[in-house]
Amino acid sequence: MDAGDFRRRGKEMVDYVADYLEGVEGRQVFPDVEPGYLRPLVPATAPQEPDTFEDVIRDVEKIIMPGVTHWHSPYFFAYFPTASSYPAMLADMLCGAIGCIGFSWAASPACTELETVMMDWLGRMLQLPEAFLAGEAGEGGGVIQGSASEATLVALLAARTKVTRRLQAASPGLTQAAIMEKLVAYASDQAVATLGTTSCCSFDNLLEVGPVCQEEDLWLHVDAAYAGSAFICPEFRHLLNGVEFADSFNFNPHKWLLVNFDCSAMWVKRRTDLTGAFRLDPVYLTHSHQDSGLITDYRHWQLPLGRRFRSLKMWFVFRMYGVKGLQAYIRKHVQLSHEFEALVRQDPRFEVCAEVTLGLVCFRLKGSNRLNEALLERINSARKIHLVPCHLRDRFVLRFAICSRTVESAHVQVAWEHIRGLAAELLGAEPGE
Amino acid sequence: MDAGDFRRRGKEMVDYVADYLEGVEGRQVFPDVEPGYLRPLVPATAPQEPDTFEDVIRDVEKIIMPGVTHWHSPYFFAYFPTASSYPAMLADMLCGAIGCIGFSWAASPACTELETVMMDWLGRMLQLPEAFLAGEAGEGGGVIQGSASEATLVALLAARTKVTRRLQAASPGLTQAAIMEKLVAYASDQAVATLGTTSCCSFDNLLEVGPVCQEEDLWLHVDAAYAGSAFICPEFRHLLNGVEFADSFNFNPHKWLLVNFDCSAMWVKRRTDLTGAFRLDPVYLTHSHQDSGLITDYRHWQLPLGRRFRSLKMWFVFRMYGVKGLQAYIRKHVQLSHEFEALVRQDPRFEVCAEVTLGLVCFRLKGSNRLNEALLERINSARKIHLVPCHLRDRFVLRFAICSRTVESAHVQVAWEHIRGLAAELLGAEPGE
Numbered sequence: 115m116d117a118g119d120f121r122r123r124g125k126e127m128v129d130y131v132a133d134y135l136e137g138v139e140g141r142q143v144f145p146d147v148e149p150g151y152l153r154p155l156v157p158a159t160a161p162q163e164p165d166t167f168e169d170v171i172r173d174v175e176k177i178i179m180p181g182v183t184h185w186h187s188p189y190f191f192a193y194f195p196t197a198s199s200y201p202a203m204l205a206d207m208l209c210g211a212i213g214c215i216g217f218s219w220a221a222s223p224a225c226t227e228l229e230t231v232m233m234d235w236l237g238r239m240l241q242l243p244e245a246f247l248a249g250e251a252g253e254g255g256g257v258i259q260g261s262a263s264e265a266t267l268v269a270l271l272a273a274r275t276k277v278t279r280r281l282q283a284a285s286p287g288l289t290q291a292a293i294m295e296k297l298v299a300y301a302s303d304q305a306v307a308t309l310g311t312t313s314c315c316s317f318d319n320l321l322e323v324g325p326v327c328q329e330e331d332l333w334l335h336v337d338a339a340y341a342g343s344a345f346i347c348p349e350f351r352h353l354l355n356g357v358e359f360a361d362s363f364n365f366n367p368h369k370w371l372l373v374n375f376d377c378s379a380m381w382v383k384r385r386t387d388l389t390g391a392f393r394l395d396p397v398y399l400t401h402s403h404q405d406s407g408l409i410t411d412y413r414h415w416q417l418p419l420g421r422r423f424r425s426l427k428m429w430f431v432f433r434m435y436g437v438k439g440l441q442a443y444i445r446k447h448v449q450l451s452h453e454f455e456a457l458v459r460q461d462p463r464f465e466v467c468a469e470v471t472l473g474l475v476c477f478r479l480k481g482s483n484r485l486n487e488a489l490l491e492r493i494n495s496a497r498k499i500h501l502v503p504c505h506l507r508d509r510f511v512l513r514f515a516i517c518s519r520t521v522e523s524a525h526v527q528v529a530w531e532h533i534r535g536l537a538a539e540l541l542g543a544e545p546g547e
Numbered sequence: 548m549d550a551g552d553f554r555r556r557g558k559e560m561v562d563y564v565a566d567y568l569e570g571v572e573g574r575q576v577f578p579d580v581e582p583g584y585l586r587p588l589v590p591a592t593a594p595q596e597p598d599t600f601e602d603v604i605r606d607v608e609k610i611i612m613p614g615v616t617h618w619h620s621p622y623f624f625a626y627f628p629t630a631s632s633y634p635a636m637l638a639d640m641l642c643g644a645i646g647c648i649g650f651s652w653a654a655s656p657a658c659t660e661l662e663t664v665m666m667d668w669l670g671r672m673l674q675l676p677e678a679f680l681a682g683e684a685g686e687g688g689g690v691i692q693g694s695a696s697e698a699t700l701v702a703l704l705a706a707r708t709k710v711t712r713r714l715q716a717a718s719p720g721l722t723q724a725a726i727m728e729k730l731v732a733y734a735s736d737q738a739v740a741t742l743g744t745t746s747c748c749s750f751d752n753l754l755e756v757g758p759v760c761q762e763e764d765l766w767l768h769v770d771a772a773y774a775g776s777a778f779i780c781p782e783f784r785h786l787l788n789g790v791e792f793a794d795s796f797n798f799n800p801h802k803w804l805l806v807n808f809d810c811s812a813m814w815v816k817r818r819t820d821l822t823g824a825f826r827l828d829p830v831y832l833t834h835s836h837q838d839s840g841l842i843t844d845y846r847h848w849q850l851p852l853g854r855r856f857r858s859l860k861m862w863f864v865f866r867m868y869g870v871k872g873l874q875a876y877i878r879k880h881v882q883l884s885h886e887f888e889a890l891v892r893q894d895p896r897f898e899v900c901a902e903v904t905l906g907l908v909c910f911r912l913k914g915s916n917r918l919n920e921a922l923l924e925r926i927n928s929a930r931k932i933h934l935v936p937c938h939l940r941d942r943f944v945l946r947f948a949i950c951s952r953t954v955e956s957a958h959v960q961v962a963w964e965h966i967r968g969l970a971a972e973l974l975g976a977e978p979g980e
Binding site for chain 1: 551567584599633645654664667671808836870
């Protein structure tokens with residue numbers, strides 16, 4: 115396949131992508147396939163001779179699509195949203211073409227520098243304290259990680275390295291293992307300090323946790339994987355109050371800020387805490403500017419060595435939506451979740467199980483866990499909408515998360531009528547409940 | 548931006564990408580910019596109102612391209628290759644559109660199942676022992692990680708969990724910290740057991756290391772990040788002999804097998820070693836099939852929770868090149884490195900510093916490290932080609948890696964004449980060397 119073929123096939127693929135996303139509402143949101151469905155549909159080995167593009171694209175509809183859970187269907191209300199926008203997809207095409215691996219400044223200066231500046235842009239959108247920004251000569255700064263798990267692991271390792279060095283400096287006789295045995299990581303019921311938990315989108319109070327950590331000289335990492343995107347709206351920014359006590363903070367624009375996966379934004383107040391823990395300097399990666407203090411080599415900020423030019427996605431999305439466009443998007447989702455909440459509250463058979471703050475509604479039928487398990491089973495078997503459950507304390511609860519970029523009030527209404535209908539069937543069938 | 552706009556802009560981007568890759572040979576391979584060049588070129592904050600696509604794409608040429616190191620230029624001979632092919636880019640567009648997060652089978656069955664089957668396809672291309680394949684009911688199997696670093700970390704953690712449990716079962720009184728203090732990870736001069744080191748592409752002899760590990764009950768992880776792709780050619784497969792002793796093996800198709808970053812292929816003989824170490828089962832991720840033994844939930848195989856539909860890239864590339872096309876690509880690169888090696892050997896002022904096995908030639912001017920540092924400085928300052936150095940024992944050595952998909956004999960010849968010219972200037976200027 116040469117550039118000429120790519121011009122032709124690439125444009126066909128653009129149309130396929132547009133057709134898919136325009137038509138995704140008409141596809142069944144959750145697939146019918148059983149485990150192992152795919153293997154019999156493909157050969158046991160790769161072909162020796164090339165297949166044509168037509169063969170491959172035909173098999174996409176025949177083999178792949180029947181097994182896809184359509185996360186961008188407006189009837190998908192499961193998990194949390196995963197971002198999808200056309201500007202991010204355009205940027206990803208460019209990212210693939212440039213195809214640089216930005217482990218050092220020299221490996222592609224634009225890749226490193228755009229990332230630093232985009233993380234400042236995003237930090238300012240969130241009104242993060244200046245200490246987290248790189249600016250011209252700041253000690254802090256941001257980095258794009260692949261996932262919130264990686265960001266949290268990086269924070270844990272940096273914290274461990276820091277405290278180990280402090281203790282070894284104080285007591286040179288201590289072995290690393292003796293120190294490790296004493297180290298404690300404090301975490302909440304649901305995770306570490308968290309803003310917007312997965313189960314019910316609850317919030318830790320950083321204004322209480324923060325001063326304690328500061329007094330005890332504990333590393334405070336704040337994870338707002340889902341909720342963080344909302345903090346670009348002034349009316350939700352108060353949920354981030356206390357972040358000034360944190361050493362590191364992260365959230366996932368790839369969840370709710372229209373930047374396609376992967377793009378997990380992490381900031382630290384002292385970049386040397388990360389680079390001290392992860393520094394890696396083989397001679398084949400050295401370059402003339404690295405000891406100048408002027409540059410950032412992001413390989414020292416993360417676990418993998420390689421990294422894509424992911425900040426292009428942020429740049430395209432932030433510019434082509436504008437801050438106002440992004441705020442409008444968040445607000446629409448929050449408004450839709452409150453709309454669903456109001457519908458649930460109007461029906462006395464149901465209850466809302468947690469405060470609705472952003473785009474998630476936790477709800478259930480009043481009654482047993484078994485009843486609610488049966489309701490979820492009916493909902494997901496019908497395959498018209500898709501939800502997942504959670505446990506809040508000992509209660510089995512249904513999560514209704516506003517996910518799709520294209521979800522509208524009409525979809526929420528349809529979903530609720532559908533749920534009510536299934537609940538009525540269920541309650542009719544089990545009058546004892 | 549709606550689907551209609553995307554149809555228009557996406558097609559423009561396809562042309563931009565094709566133009567870029569067709570014309571990359573004419574761009575200066577290494578940029579002129581100084582650290583900090585980008586920040587003054589962009590605003591300090593994101594725009595409130597949307598910018599147009601025209602604004603953004605104009606800035607790509609104005610702001611981004613001047614700071615890009617062009618990894619896909621046929622004059623780029625630095626580091627190791629990073630894969631780039633049109634079929635992989637087409638697949639990535641589709642991957643972005645589907646935009647599923649495949650942490651569990653149910654989160655998108657096709658995403659999980661295609662990955663398992665593609666890893667079997669690739670394993671068979673490499674003639675991996677059957678124990679590493681998933682097949683219909685195998686105990687082993689493959690997973691796509693983001694990078695070889697992640698694969699190695701996953702292997703280390705799995706090995707640590709396994710040995711810790713074994714020791715705790717034998718001596719229930721042992722604390723984890725006491726065990727950790729005793730654990731040893733053996734590694735070579737350059738890394739862990741490695742096939743194809745970064746510095747000089749040397750190979751550990753698995754037929755020697757393997758039986759020792761087996762006898763001592765040590766976890767053997769084999770990393771062939773760069774070299775692994777070559778094992779699809781029968782004439783290079785012998786370099787992988789002894790992999791039958793390994794517990795886990797990985798290499799990066801995103802380096803040398805035309806599958807754009809990221810795609811690091813990892814296999815294990817016992818999938819339970821991974822799932823035992825990383826199992827994570829909150830109720831919002833449970834689904835009806837998970838305890839059936841029939842399905843794979845890849846979140847238990849890796850550090851991050853989220854994962855893209857990366858196997859689409861493998862599927863498109865393997866099918867649209869065919870095994871023969873991929874083999875031809877590897878062979879061309881190896882042949883070009885031998886061509887460069889022959890040129891170096893013809894010039895008595897130069898020496899080749901390590902056996903040339905695959906696509907990397909390590910060479911230097913006979914003489915001091917200072918002389919070779921000066922030569923590299925001249926090469927990279929001229930910006931006509933791009934190389935990076937390494938240290939082999941105490942010697943400063945230049946690495947000439949065949950990288951670009953489009954590099955031809957003519958580029959290698961031009962590069963060599965350029966290097967010779969700069970060397971002649973240098974030796975003329977420093978006759979004392």
